[in-house]
Amino acid sequence: MTAVTQTLPEPPSAKRVATTRTHHGDVFVDPYEWLRDKADPEVIAHLEAENAYTDAVTAHLEPLRQNIFDEIKARTKETDLSVPARRGQWWYYARTFEGKQYGVQCRCPVADPDDWTPPDLDEDTEIPGEQVLLDQNVEAQGHDFFALGAAGVSPDGNILAYSVDVVGDERYTLRFKDLSTGELLADEIAGIGAGVTWATDNSTVYYITVDAAWRPDTVWRYRIGAGRQAEQVYHEEDERFWLSVGRTRSDAYVLIAAGSSITSEVRYADAADPQAQFAVVLPRREGIEYSVEHAIVGGQDRFLMLHNDGAVNFTLVQAPVSDPTASETLIAGRDDVRLDMVDAFAHHLVIGYRAEGLPRIQLWPIGADGQYRAPQEITFDTELTSAGLGANPNWDGPKLRVGATSFITPVRVYDIDLATGERTMLREQPVLGDYRSADYVEYRDWALAEDGTRVPVSIVHRAGIELPAPALIYGYGAYEMCEDPHFSIARLSLLDRGMVFAVAHVRGGGEMGRLWYEGGKLLEKKNSFTDFVAAGRHLIDSGICAPRGLVAMGGSAGGLLMGAVTNLAPQLFAGVVAQVPFVDPLTTILDPSLPLTVTEWDEWGNPLDDHDVYRYMKSYSPYENVTERGYPPILATTSLHDTRVYYVEPAKWVAALRHTKTDSNPVLLKTQMTAGHGGISGRYERWKDTAFHYAWLLATAGCDAG
Template sequence: MTDSTMPPAPPTAKRLETRREHHGDVFVDPYEWLRDKDSPEVIAHLEIENDYADQTTAHLEPLRQNIFDEIKARTKETDLSVPTRRGGWWYYARTFEGKQYGVHCRCPVADPDDWNPPQFDESTRVPGEQLLLDENEEADGHDYFALGAASVSLDDNLLAYSVDVVGDERYTLRFRDLRTGEKYPDEIADIGAGATWAADNRTVYYTTVDAAWRPDTVWRYQLGSGGPSEQVYHEPDERFWLAVGRTRSNAYVLIAAGSAVTSEVRYADAADPAAEFTIVLPRRDGVEYSVEHAPRVGVSGQDRFLILHNDDAVNFTLVEAPVDDPAHQHTLIPHRADVRLDGVDAFADHLVVSYRREALPRVQVWPVDVDGGYGDPEEISFDSELMSAGLGSNPNWNSPKLRIGAGSFVTPIRIYDIDQVTGERTLLREQPVLGDYRREDYVERRDWAYGDDGTRIPVSIVHRAGIELPAPAMLYGYGAYEICEDPRFSIPRLSLLDRGMVVVVAHVRGGGEMGRLWYERGKMLEKKNTFTDFVAVAKHLIDVGLTRPQRLVAMGGSAGGLLMGAVANMAPELFAGILARVPFVDPLTTILDPSLPLTVTEWDEWGNPLSDRDVYTYVKSYSPYENVTAQRYPAILAMTSLNDTRVYYVEPAKWVAALRHANTDGNPVLLKTQMHAGHGGISGRYERWKETAFQYAWLLAAADADQDGGENADPAGAVDAGPTP
């Protein structure tokens, strides 16, 4: 090699010892100095890391450009969502070619008795169409933009919306008169994302966050009053978050307080701008519940709540109770060990129950009888093995139609309206995929791996039909907070599949795919099950001949980034590359510091190492950063954001420095920091596509996959699966 072709030398972070001592254990941290975000030296280090990552991956630029071009070519850039009726208007969103963000619109309902969405296309401007909000105008001049709330008052006249232009998830609330288009001078800064109108059409409820970014206070504000906001409720317990919303019936405003294991809900009359809030059921440690208002039509005095709770029902049970006596409960759906109840939605003529069985989300409709009772439930089913379904936008209490969304790894999202009287199902839209995409060219299937303790682990596999095995493969995992990685379609993922890569999702413990116990067995002092499950799936893919270690790459983000860091230490020999996005790789340092954002609320997920020596010892035993050792690591790419308030950039920065110091093989370890973004990454759809192309090009190269695609690719060649950016 000549000097001009030699790879650049990786940055070396200085080592400056910081001592941490708890429960008699001393840890000397050489890279904690990187936490000082205001330090020019720290910023310079991150920029040097970015330069190194760019130089090291410069040879992938043609591939990145090809992938970006493919995403763009397959996406209908000028497009229109399915209109949703609310009040006297149809609401929808438009996107335009060349524009980074969406445009929110509405048009008037022509016939109050017609609940079928109006038929028009993306190039048609509908008579009476009104522009509510152009996100592109709001984003102009900012490096980052995210829309929080976009809520219209019940009389259809006023818009409340919130924006974040930094990425730190602190929003500014603004108001617009939709009759005149004029903005109100009223503006409220540093709030949470949401905003909820009361039924008087002048009062808005919102939350603010404390120094730890915990939504801890609910306020209400009288638009145009010129006065200050009124504090409605403050949550002093640092384990609990607050959220505020309005029931579909528009009768009540609800304030929900919740930790990872306990809930408490308050309600108040939505029509009374000075209403006092009443507790539905007092909080009891370990009991979670949610509330839906379901007045029994035709039954006098039967104003009722539907309550979904887990009191002596680990997978939850559904009960109904009078609003004025919520403790007097009647069971509608008893607990079942094989079914996890996820939610209930009430309408004038039916209930919709969302639940999970056999690792897939499902929907069931219960008709409401004329006397207020309930008829026989009917499941909304689909013919695909991995089809997942859920409620779409259904804001109306008395709608005769039910909006449902469904899709799979190979089926673009489909939007249906279901007639509640006849049961007729109308397909309103299937997500367009431009080009020559055909569902039948791809295969999706469910497989099962077995953990070290004999546990059956669900595995979702997607690939192009006729692919030759073993093939390059990407294994995705998350496994925390009871979050489920359900089948969903992704246009960007096609660029992996069409280059011969198999995409696999490991539904590991810590998620909720197999019910509440699946979650319980992957948290606190059983967290390592998440990691061993992922390793078991990787071994299974190799054992059955789907891939080889030299062609297997792994990807995960946030808590899934913790998973990536853990398996990098535990089983580096199984992977050719690991991509960790906003990775939670220094968990012990974080959850030992109650002053850091989200720490106290996280103790119910990970345990409290400050007060419990066993928790401290257990978390330390798997913390990716603290367990980096001198061994061969696969190629690693860590991606983070400077303004992330959920997982500080310092965690992957320290991790990468430690890996470089210990790595005995010389495989490249890269850190890429977005300097103007938050936990969700960079904003703007074209910029997101570029970032996805960067990640996918790296994964393909690490897996030694066919990087040409298109006419140079194996015509059989590609696979798809798993959540993607």
């Protein structure tokens, strides 16, 4: 194993300064809490020393990193454009150009108002009437980091509202561009959240600001050019709740949603009235979640609501807008189907749901009589296909845009003719070179957890490789997020070197419905960890993965998973990559002043007030459970400006591992000094970052890494 047997330089050794934390009679002495102060030059010097050490230890992998980067680049169509989506009298699309880091948002005029077939645009040919809305490369000039938060055109198509972050801390600056002149307007609003929502008067926008703990807590309304300060529309006092704002597809209403992990409340107002007052759809009730969409059925304004009142996997109801309490059920709740979303159009609904661990789509036509017709399933050929809605900005368009992908199927974009049902594939994500999906296999397997629960494991590898083979197992397992099958050009560099890629769909995620999520949170959180270990052992026991050839990777809450399983079963893994890892969760969740803490109590529990939660979290916290034993090689990565998982968590964890563990395996920390939670910006820089991780994983797993 290259990363272990080479002669290594001496790693940095963080000084130990005792900081005492006392809760519920438990005293914990934290020797590395001093690393939290990034204004301290000694902290920055330590992080830079860690970076230098990581660079030195991984320098021998540079040829492999370069090969992987070159492969990603060679397989990617660098000068490309997306399938145009019609809105009003324009076709909107995005461009990329060879050698440029960021995308360019464009549009061109609709030639025939009755033609809803996207034009076949050529990326190398001048497009008549093309207008560049926003060139992110220009916006990014002079900045080490750049992220686009929002880019929304006013309903009349005349003004672009967009927001940018040039630090990585997810605080954005909102700007407005007159699309008739190309000039920026004088209006500029700094320090907001990412998104922006237009009212239908074409002059008013809604946006959100965050509090000191990074919680989106206030909705504002701003009238462009009015010369007035923004008006506060709604402020959420409850620190458990986040706000979001959006407009219904019908353009009738602006919606403000307040939600915690377990409770929600939605307000609505007339989207055409710049002074509209918001009314509550249904008052919040603890433990009840609901979402709202607007439909017009049989000439009647109705709210469509997904809710979990008496239906753990949600039920779909409709009610008159005039009386949202007078609901009737459209789809009853089921234990084996998780209802995820409902989208309303003028003449149909689209239902998104999960069954057998995978996302599905169903089309509900609405007859002229206002009655729903028999549902139509939108199906695809392969077992592991993930499908969902594409760009559908129109309320009354004659076609429905959908997308589908799998581990071995590049993203495909389809239009479905709503009158005939005919499906037309508009594009398959290009993969340059000799890629053929038939050269790879993908399938679903099942591992058996400690308590007898069957845990789904998705597996993909090159066809015909000799098994057992080195394998990478990936996991997340929190917030009901689903790790659905998706295609990755970069992943081919692993598969083509004989590595198996597997996803462990552990409890805490939402793949198998709400109960799957609830089985991996709060005082059931350890199920996420034992599920992942069971999945890893299954890969070895079933002859898929070679013993001592299993490496693991996860990020953020998946980084907590990595830290926990490294303590739980260190001998199982040949190496572990933990990206922006949440490895000091108890310290964070005990401090309400830190970003996300109070809102996270519904996910992890409140250890401040509950001794059982405190004791349970302390029993699995990776940082606090580092012990004198052997650990596999570990690569932890983080970003200095991360506002979701502070850099200090992996920095402390790495220092504790180095001080305590009994083996000579390297523990590495790489900190991006100009980035946030999402990592470094720019597609070429991201490819380099991916190549860095993949080269380390391949070498650590003992894979043929030529």
